[in-house]
Amino acid sequence: MRKTMTIALKDLRAYFVSPIGYTVLSVFLLLTGWLFNGLINRYIMITMYYQQMGNPSAFRDFNLNTQILTPFFHNMVFVFIFIVPLFTMRLFAEERKMRTDELLMTLPLEDIHILMGKFFAGLSFLGIVLISTVVFPILLVIYGNPDVGPIFSGYLGVFLVGAAFVSVGLFASFTTENQVVAAIVSFVIFLLLYLININVPEAESSFKSVLMYLSLFDQMDSFAKGLIALPNIVYLVSFCVLGLFLGKIAIEIRRWR
């Protein structure tokens, strides 16, 4: 554990001594802020429209939670597609480029120390990124009265989905010494996972439900609605384990080929 933490801390620190950490953080805030702003504007417009129509029954399911927070969390996960590869690509590819892998691989370390150290570094950075977005829901709480529960469950969901993304990005970083290639590999995997949901309407219904269940992105739905459901957590944790397992295989291939 000590060795794992030593590596995690080193890599977390590395994000903030180079511009990469701040850049990713700013871009993420900019994109989510922009999307949040769009949601607010839409909310105001629809409210005004309903008021003009004088149709109170339409307001039943219309509130800050359903109209702003739920889509806000979905937006964040969408932004992960572009952002996560940017901060996971360096995790191991950079070690190889700088030849410091020769140090890590010859020190008395187990693969699991390197793997989990890198994973925790990615997770911690993800956590920092997410914490910085808390300003948006806080604005809602200050100026409105959303249900607070779904904010917490939503963040838990976003974090778990993000963790799954990080595990894939880390795996990609183990496969190459070129950071750009690592980023593209993880980006393509995320895009494929995303396209699975878009294409399902064409598929047959039983096949469709399987795909829906396997879809990484749909795992967010219940979290965003305020539901912390065990199947979703199990799915996401398993996803991380699978990603890490692939990463472990990638290290082993490097070690013994």
Next chain:
Amino acid sequence: MLEVSGLTKRYGDILAVDDIGFQLEKGEVAAFLGPNGAGKTTTLRIVTGYLPPTAGAVLIGGVDLRREPTKAKRMVGYLPEIPPLYPEMRVEGYLRFVGKLKGLRKQELEKAIEEAIDRCRLKDVRKRFVYALSKGYRQRLGLAQAILGNPGLLILDEPTAGLDPAQIVDMRSFILELKGSHTILLSTHILSEAAQICNRVLIIHKGKLVGDGTLEQFATGRSLEETYMSLVAYS
């Protein structure tokens, strides 16, 4: 302390190391000589567990590197051809990082860091960032990292490359200090250096071990230089 047998490494079609075997006893200092591309770095990388061999076995202190890699690696300090440094760290921070990964704890760790800084004459730059170090200082930091925690076997890939003359003398006397208590395998292109500090010479040519003996054995009649030239003569 180090036992290598049947070591072979293929990179695709290139046979970089071809059935090398040798044994180093505790306290021996061995020079690994050979022309560019002979396979020195490749051999050292296999011995330290960075590269897997295509065939052959490595025993460190009696421990099989393949079966118990972590246990074997605990006994090894390794200075790669290119010092493996993190530019964004400070000298001290880097040594602390490596020390922790070697499993050193609090007081033991601080003591080991002081010792390494002292031995490699890094006192003046201990607070500096690694990216701001000159090549020679990087080399010294790489060596400091290798000797950190006092491992019994040191594998040094061209340890004097890029050092200034005073540093080279320093490095040599440093290795002489460790002679007897540590086992050292170092590669070099400077024959006089090998003759000065080593008691064992291994000569590798085109991946094959073409010469292995004590310095005395090599020195009888002919100089090390003559022997080297006759063994690696370009045919």
